[in-house]
Amino acid sequence: MSAPARGDRVLLGPPGPVPSAAGRFGEFGGRFVPETLIPALEELEAEFRTAWSSEPFRSEFAGLLESYAGRPTPVTECHRLSDRLGVRLLLKREDLTHTGSHKINNVLGQALLARRMGKQRVIAETGAGQHGVATATAAALFGLDCVVFMGAVDVERQALNVFRMELLGAKVVPVSSGSATLKDAINDALRDWVATVESTHYCIGSVVGPHPYPWIVREFQRVVGDEAREQSRAILGGNDPDVVVACVGGGSNAIGTFAGFLDTRSRLVGVEAGGLGLESGKHGASLARGVPGVLHGARSLYLQDEHGQILEAHSISAGLDYPGVGPEHAELAASGRAEYHDATDEEALSGLVLLSQTEGIVPALEPAHAIGWLAREVGKKIPLGSTVVVTLSGRGDKDAEQVAQRLGAELNK
């Protein structure tokens, strides 16, 4: 690799709050894993603790974010859509990063950690394929072997990303157990890791999983919020936005965004996948309808039946199709610092079309939920005239085929 840029343009704020020694955010979090994984999690925690307070590590990370991922990403003021909705809307443009979503931020940080720990192989789970593509990208950049686990259903609906991962040299393993989506991909990644932990780093893509992952991923994603805060202040005459909105599956783009605004007076809103509507039972709204439980190593809120079996989530967007949520979100909801709502599949689709046709920006289906929710709630939960920052976590190319199937006929009318 050539000498990285110094990363001076990247607004990497100081490290954020450290969770308790047991990895708890309030009553959520923890480390509920088979004994075999304990040594690796302890090693990872120690490595991250040292690295994250080390100036050389931080500047190498910032350098990669700048010279490789294309940070800082801009904040774009949406004049036409603002007029249409009756708010002042700013978009944090994670869709403009290399690989097209915020996932690259976390992956570059974890690749640096893997290298520090001398791990030659990385594994990852992916839903929409964005985290898989980002991991495959970082693996290629760092010369690491890469295996990505992906639900068989998602392999079907995200064929383009499967090809991208393979092109980047990664092996994609379709997972057909359970619901064959993101949850099951994480199960199989964990099973692989139990067998390979001494040579392999598990590059988790969201703020889920056992301690220290929710903390690490939040810290690597907080650049989104740190940048957005400074950039929106510059646009808003030194003021913070009234509302900050991001979509929530596992919750990494939202937690990264919120991290930059936690100590401001901005309202923080996470938008979950409403699927076919909360009443239908087919959704991914674990903050709204989940109950406390333990899955994938952490206590958080999960969709489950009366016997404690985890339920399948449903969402038009593979990236939000997860029956749980990161433990820090569960705590932010419990403390009331953040509020969580949902947008349905249909609302996400109309959000996608709305942003495409008013601003010339085609969002991924995941952040389209945030746009769709905002469009629905202006004048209701969002007062007219509010200043609003929405994190546009990724671009819509990966969803073009699926959206074409859903909307093609309609658009041609």
Place this chain on the structure above:
Amino acid sequence: MNLEKEFRAKRDAGRKLLVPYVTGGLGGRWTDVVRAVADAGADAIEVGIPFSDPVMDGTTIQEASQRALEIGATPAGIISELKTIDVHVPLVVMTYYNPVAHAGHERFANALKASGVDGAIVPDLPLDELGSWAVAADAADIETVLLAAPNTTGERLAAICARSRGFVYGVALMGVTGERDHLTKQAGTMGARCKAATDRPVLLGVGISNASQAVEAASSADGVIVGSALVRRLLDGGGPDEAAAFVAQLRAGLDQRIG
């Protein structure tokens, strides 16, 4: 019955301990399978309470769990059926933490006790997270068996052995459950390390697939747990007779080695 007392007595009498695993709720005759393997020479029986997301399990137990759930198995249902099983050896349930947490620690522990269960294995509840489950289990006299892995450090292994009840479950390889062609070298090392760390009975499990592997593994420990190899026979259509025949083979191997 007290699992540890039972195991210590048998071990001290020179017997190698054999614990077959049966997925609860797998087919209408699963309780007959439990009875049959008890009669065939098991020293305790591990009954799996299926969970939707069994991350410590390979494909065989995953499939068994999924099939059992599809035909309506529930934790409460399985625990209540266990009450009807009157065998002469201890029963130990194996499940994941979420169904336990969902039911509530005390409620779950008390339900187990009321059904005559003596121990519990919860592989995703490591030492550091035992917390209030251990309190509830101890109070209900349910022995919580802890797992130690090949990469567990010495200091931690000592702590695990000290907190484990019933016996110490040494994971015989780096990986999830499932049959393997050969026993790894890690099995012998695991057995020896656990034995050096504790006087409690030490059983090895995960990957032990046939009588000769059981004998080999038991040479470094007090006994073995055999799951996937038995469950595969059930998935392939076998019933109590096939299960009993397989367990009898394991028993004969272990006894011969002693004799």
